[in-house]
Amino acid sequence: MSTPASTGLEGFQAAWKRVEVVVIGVLITLALGIFLLGSAMRTFAPAYAIDWAEEVTIYLIIWATLLSGATLAADREHISAQIATHLLPERARYYLSIGVEVLTLAFCMLMAWLGMQAVLFAQMLDERSASTLQVPQAWALYLALPVGMTLIVVRVALLLLRRG
Numbered sequence: 505m506s507t508p509a510s511t512g513l514e515g516f517q518a519a520w521k522r523v524e525v526v527v528i529g530v531l532i533t534l535a536l537g538i539f540l541l542g543s544a545m546r547t548f549a550p551a552y553a554i555d556w557a558e559e560v561t562i563y564l565i566i567w568a569t570l571l572s573g574a575t576l577a578a579d580r581e582h583i584s585a586q587i588a589t590h591l592l593p594e595r596a597r598y599y600l601s602i603g604v605e606v607l608t609l610a611f612c613m614l615m616a617w618l619g620m621q622a623v624l625f626a627q628m629l630d631e632r633s634a635s636t637l638q639v640p641q642a643w644a645l646y647l648a649l650p651v652g653m654t655l656i657v658v659r660v661a662l663l664l665l666r667r668g
Contacts, residue, residue: 517578517662524575524655528568535564556635563644570652577659582608602667609660612653619649 542557576582589597626642633639 513662521575521578524571528572528575531564531568531571535561535568538564556633556637556639559633559635559637559639563639563648566645567648567652570648571655573652574655574659577608577656577663580663582656602664605660605664609657609664612656612660616650616653616657619646619653622646623650 538557539561542554542561545557546553573582589600592600623642623646626646627640631641633641633644639645
């Protein structure tokens with residue numbers, strides 16, 4: 505039986521997931537549109553070709569990919585060791601899944617921290633893209649890793665807390 509607090513948390517997580525899915529869908533749709541626009545311009549109007557279409561497409565795909573990790577983690581579809589787990593007793597499967605979640609938590613925390621170090625380093629160097637946009641790489645590219653990993657950390661932590 506679910507308590508009002510757990511129902512509220514589940515409702516919040518369902519809304520959170522809907523927002524993530526919409527954001528990911530928008531990012532992928534924008535990536536496709538910008539890529540197609542860049543290709544069409546190069547083919548049909550080379551004089552007006554934009555040099556940043558592929559660059560922005562890559563940024564959008566990277567962000568969408570890293571953000572999707574949190575949605576997958578929330579559904580326990582991100583990392584799973586199921587090759588031979590069906591052979592294990594129920595209790596062993598339970599502890600194995602907790603172990604996988606703890607390792608996932610530790611790995612994603614490390615990657616979030618390292619990703620933030622990369623953001624700060626790229627910011628310090630004022631690293632920018634080679635296109636006419638001159639996009640700061642710290643924010644357009646490197647920030648996706650710590651944001652995505654932090655969202656996964658939160659989702660996996662919530663999974664562990666829900667087991668408690």
